[in-house]
Amino acid sequence: MALATVFTRALRGIEAPLVSVEVDLARGMPAFTIVGMPETTVREARNRVKTALINAGFEFPMATNITVNLAPADIPKQGARYDLAIAIGVLVASGQIPENTIDKAEFYGELALNAELRPVSGLFPALMACRDAGHCAYIPVQNEQEASILKQQQCQLVPDLVSLFESLHGDASLRDVGPYQPPAAEDCSNDIADVVGQQQAKRALLIAAAGRHHILFVGPPGTGKTMLAQRLQGLLPELSEQQLLELTAIRSISSQQHAIDWTSPSLGSALRAPHHSCSAAALVGGGSPPQPGEISLAHQGILFLDELPEFSRHVLDSLREPLESGSVTISRAAHQVQFPANFQLVGALNPSPCGLFDGNIASCRSTPEQILRYLNKLSGPLLDRIDLQVMVPRDMDALKQINVSAKPSQALMTSAMLRESVKQARQRQISRQGCLNSELKPKQMHQYCPLSEDDQAFLVKALERLTLSHRAYHRILRLARTLADLEQQPQIARKHLAEAMSYRALDRLLQQLQGG
Template sequence: MAVAVVKSRALNGMDAPEVVVEAHLANGLPAFTLVGLPETEVKEARDRVRAAIQNARFEFPARRITVNLAPADLPKESGRFDLPIALAILAASGQIPADKFKQTEFAGELALTGELRSVRGALAMALATRSAGRLLVLPAASAGEAALASGVDTLGATSLLEVCAWLGGQGSLLEPVSDNANAAPDYPDFADVKGQAATKRALEVAAAGGHSLLMAGPPGTGKSMLAARFPGILPAMNEDEALEAAAVQSLNGGFRLEHWRRRPFRAPHHTASAVALVGGGGNPRPGEISLAHHGVLFLDELPEFSRQVLEVLREPLESGRITISRAARQADFPARFQLVAAMNPCPCGYLGHPTQACRDTPDQIARYRGRISGPLLDRIDIQISVPALTQNELMQAGAGEASTAIRGRVQAARDRQMQRQGKPNSALGTQEIDQHCTLDAASEALLKQAIARLNLSARAYHRVLKLARSVADLAGSDVITSTHLAEAIQYRRGAA
């Protein structure tokens, strides 16, 4: 046959639209033309495919070859189309059968030797293939990742020759098995942290309701250590959350099977740009906020970040999504993360320290704190001070409470929320707050007093109610009492 058609997948944000690879062989001077809006990596497939076909002991047709990647208006990038292009050429020249092409999709980058290399976005492609009801053939290094998506028949191959033998009925392909799919995630333990009982309690409340948190304290008080252990007390990921988080990480090629069902923890340096934080580029890729989807984004030394960079967090903190718009395309990425931030109380770091004297002037302290805008602070639910450890706390030999014990209480509180409203407390809308966060007369009086004294905004008012609901859930209470509300208000005093 002079024409062959092979199906594959491109990447467009979180989507993996279908791409039809068409190869046509015609008489004339030998040439290899690639059309269909290919980018540089795809155009270079001509040389990779030619060498791979020859090294696999097939004949590269000395004819006029035209390969079309449809639809023509969808940009094609990366080397994922090498394998389908090679198979289409071999089928069009009659060297391999095309019987299995209708019910199979192929993707993979070819080495010059004909070996197959891994591709980005294998999980996103698998999820798209599931809706199409087709078999997916990928490089063996990517097949295990795609196999995490239930309901998708995935096969792995190590070389072009292996795929051709399978198409000809003369061999079999690897059926991937994920050995780490059921392994329990391993997190650092809260038992390693000495003292800081109040801070641990605030982290427990944040974990229970999915709230954002800011810790302010002198150097060496354990802020970074506590943040690193925070994912270990979050509720266990369900399959949908695990698939979403893994699919986003797969788009950057950063997913590993050993990270399956492990809450992401991203800690970008304070020199990160706005594009690195929210995503972007000519072919938009997810940024740190999306890579932390269903996990934790830790911003250490918060005032050292550029103010322009921090301001891009305001919308995703509210919506849980980020849309990257470019002249030719638009990509939408999920970004439902928990923000955990840390900062010093002043430039030198020792304001309020029991033994070290602060050497900063009031004006320097005001400028330092002013690097974080009021609207961003208003969106951070919990703002607490982390005091320096006393000598007795530092020298004590006894270990603190283990993460497993804290996670048990957090899981119980989160289960109550899912049964009551189907979402964490942090995601409650205005009408849902009115429904699930009702107060008695004593609590209402306390909240009115707090609004007047702390000058709380409407957003802060709603966040206090959601915090109080999380405190009540941890206590196993169906109603919010003045005790629960008082603790929630205490967590907002940092905004005053």
């Protein structure tokens, strides 16, 4: 009798492949069949679409064999996002909507039984692909805040099926998605000026922010490791538009999507701090269909792992590949998706099981064997990927200088002041090499991190003494390059190499224990 084709998009990771919803009305026994690798929620669309069309007052072809094909058939289809496209396909195929009104249009939304539209999750990747294809998207009203983040788009809000029907006939108009209203900046309650003492650790935070290096704090309980890690977020510059779009796409498809406030300032750089009991699937992603894990939700932000040795070793080792590649591939029997995971790792740990070890065995209740067993939960390859390892000792001299009744000193360096230094250092890196120092490839080292013969010999000798790997050699070079950028120096000097190697606290601690 009739055939209609309506466009929508599936969800595969953060990709949104185009799906053609082909609706055929044929003579024969009354039936409503959906094919094209639909899962349970998609097959249930038959009842939702039929009931919604009837309750909205449309003519439903009862005595007809209705076949809906979701092409291409090799892409799994999940969720209720296809309801609106199927309903429009039935109306076009039955002649109730002209076919030329749906050219270059895509439809998304779950139908309620009274024909109202309900929001769908994971919409943002589809809207990005729809904009790039030059199509107009029809979406539920409740998805407006999420859709408004995307600029230069054609997107109309659909409250119910009747309103969309009238709009396609030209009898009424739908409201366009409003422009994105950037939220007011939050006051920086986690200012680095709040940290008393710990000058080396604060210096390391500045370096980590400037070059986007991974950092590990080592020290007894109560010395400010967690406090320092939380201050890193205030040193990071604002995300670029492309970075914000990537992060929004990940949050859109996450299982926490409905709990997100799309107008919150926290849409910027994320700080994720999972508990040490989390599984490998929760950390790197998993499930069926695959969902992004904590490392993807921390994309372009910070992943803070407190009490690092308390995490299972295989969970920590699952971070090794994402730390190098900046992405993670989740493979399942019927799915294989890739999620971005370009995060900055911040770890914190006590130097011993009792937490009292400060380099002197007499200061703690643990034996050297117990301390080594505790620290060996962190594999060597994982530690090699961490650029800065910083001791956070008990700074009693700084505590003696605190006057709780006095106003803060104007000489204190605040997060806002240091953020400017970070921005300038990052701009120098981008203009010179097109990426941050932590992202330099080994083959780029000779061009951007050249050393004199004497400095090269100095570095190699130090690496042999600390028994460090070739990966650690490249890490130290990248770190020294960042130190030179902070000082606006075109070349790496001996002092930069010496300072970079001074941030190997855990390596020295392990060497001391093994030597003893």
